[in-house]
Amino acid sequence: MAQVTTALRHRQGVAFAQLGLTPAMARALHELDPDLPLPARALAERLGCDRSNVTMLVDRLEQAGLVQRHTDPTDRRQKTLVVTGEGCGVRDRVTEVMSDSRLLSGLTDRELSTLRDLVRKMSDGDRSEPCVPE
Template identity: 80%
Template sequence: MRRMAHLTASLRHQQGTAFAELGLTPATARALHELDPDRPLPARDLADRLGCDRSNVTALVDRLEQVGLVERRTDPADRRQKTLVVTADGRGVRDRVTEVMSDSRLLAGLSDQELSTLRDLVWKVSDGGCPELCDSE
């Protein structure tokens, strides 16, 4: 368990460093990653996706908006509601966030067989803790 915790910490450190270079925190990076640049999303839906309170999303969106990555716009279908829209700059940063989240340098020393075994074992141990989330990944 300590080795898995160490691996998790290494991944978080690697990602956190890369996100900081983009001017983001891990939380703002994840929020940006959850937004689809082609489909504006109400803040309440982003809160649901992130599994957090709407007030937390407000602070995250405020930060993303301050640096020009996201804009709040009135929903044309319901003018009472604001939606979150990824800006042109936000699209580029979001693409980079996706690359960082997919970076597998820590696994570079593993053979194809080892990667396959690792994948199977991770699926086996993680399925009991979050089967509905793991099935979508």
Template identity: 70%
Template sequence: MAPPTDPDRSALAGDTVRRIMHIAAALRHHQDVEVAGLGLTPATARALDELDPDRPLPARDLAERLRCDRSNVTALVDKLEQAGLVERRTDPADRRQKALVVTADGRRVRERVRLVMSDSRLLDGLRTEELATLRELAWKVSDGGCPERCGPD
């Protein structure tokens, strides 16, 4: 038998979820606009962000990181390569494979993408104590179903 529910708590939780979704949509909108200004789509920006400039990566590993089909990664890498941000090179560890290497331009654009992805202007109105509380609550809520990358860097 399910425990009884508190209608006020349920309404409060529902409103909170809607607010979180609104914040996420606002963040996504700002990021999409900024990323477009760099000549990237949200998908290509995410792919570039996942690549470590100091460690070439096979496309199949990038597909795993992005949790998408390898054929989608091929199209993303094609766009990044056409923009001069990534090169496909023979993988020295397995000459049958190509590794994705971030170019010098790719490094610069990747740094800008990382700044865009951490843009916090929506939080400017919060005092430091409020921001710390929000971070703590977000961490507490996200810890239950968040992918590994949610942990501190």
């Protein structure tokens, strides 16, 4: 599993770097909906990180011309994050990179099904009871 994760991260990291992004910047951009401005605190919640980290990520995305901060018309104290036109194109490419399944292309349908079932089992996705230490 670690080898698969390492291979995926490496491929994604190379592709993100070609877009001028770090993996963290790519994930932040991916979480933003171009049609729905989002407060930075909501992005921090989605990413599961501290707002100060999100501020740094948004600064970098803004410097790259991918995101803009706008004043929220309903609360002028709050800034919302808006994906720019250029950011939409880069975000689409990030989504493609995150969806790339070339690592799985050599597997048969049966192998893919088995892999899916094993990953679910490992991640506790098919248990109806909460996981309790024994």
